[in-house]
Each structure stands twice: as C-alpha cells, then as structure tokens.
Amino acid sequence: MSEATRLVHRKGFGATSINDLMAVTGLKKGCLYFHFSGKDELSLAVLQKARTDFFASFDAYLAGKTPGDRLERVFKGTLELNRKRNFDGCIFGNTALEMSGKNRRLSEFVGQVFNEWIERITKIVRDAQEAGRARADLSAPVLAKHIVMSLAG
Numbered sequence: 001m002s003e004a005t006r007l008v009h010r011k012g013f014g015a016t017s018i019n020d021l022m023a024v025t026g027l028k029k030g031c032l033y034f035h036f037s038g039k040d041e042l043s044l045a046v047l048q049k050a051r052t053d054f055f056a057s058f059d060a061y062l063a064g065k066t067p068g069d070r071l072e073r074v075f076k077g078t079l080e081l082n083r084k085r086n087f088d089g090c091i092f093g094n095t096a097l098e099m100s101g102k103n104r105r106l107s108e109f110v111g112q113v114f115n116e117w118i119e120r121i122t123k124i125v126r127d128a129q130e131a132g133r134a135r136a137d138l139s140a141p142v143l144a145k146h147i148v149m150s151l152a153g
Helices: 002-011 018-025 029-035 039-061 067-084 091-099 104-130 140-152
Strands: none
Touching: 002 018, 002 039, 002 091, 018 029, 039 067, 039 091, 039 104, 067 104, 067 140, 091 104, 104 140
C-alpha cells in the first residue's frame, strides 16, 4: 500500500492507472480486483492509509510539555515531513483539488480528514491561548483553520 500511496501522491488519482499500480506493487490485476472492487475502492484505501500514517506522525508531535511546545512541534514536524517528500504537496489537499466535483466519496473522506485535523489543532490552539502562548484575538477554531490551510498549502 505504501508504494501505491507514493505513486498516487506523485501522479494524482486520475493519472494513476491500474497498470501503474500493478507495476509499483508487483500485484497482478486479478489480485488487485480480488481485494478491491475497482480503482475507486483502491483509491479510498490509499487515502485511509495516508490518513492513518499522517495522524500517527501528528500524534507524535503532541509530546511537548506545553501547548506552545506542541504547536511548535506541529510546525517543525510538518516541515520535516514535507522536506522528506521534496515538498510535493499534501495528498489530502491535492485530492481535494483533483476530485472536487468528480468523486463524492473521496471528496467527503478528504473533508473528514481536514475536519479532524482542524479539531486537533483547535484543541492545541485553545490550550495555547489559555496559557498566553497564542494570540487570543481570533477564536481557536478560526486560528486552527488558518494553521491547517497554511500547513496543507
């Protein structure tokens, strides 16, 4: 699944063919269709794997002692993740742009990922605001949306 995720992240869902997926995974077409009813189901599995991996990394950033430390770790961790991926963009942001109006199931899944991400950042921002480590002139949800938009860029 990791190879398929990297391929889709690089090429996008539309440009990735079943033959491309067979080439990177080493699986035969029959094996792919045994496990997935089609490209849409496989695409959703790729996004689910990417979500699991993303939030596992994100949760590791939350080990800071203070809310300010946690926010800083989120920023630094995201930067490091992007460096590892040669700044090729966010698979969720890329999918939102590519699939908007084309694939409701994938679009809804990506929307849920962004909502979850915003909720997690909102909690950190709220804690940082209460500790005096983040600006308080914007509500935590508004500030969290700005942060996520900047990180997903």
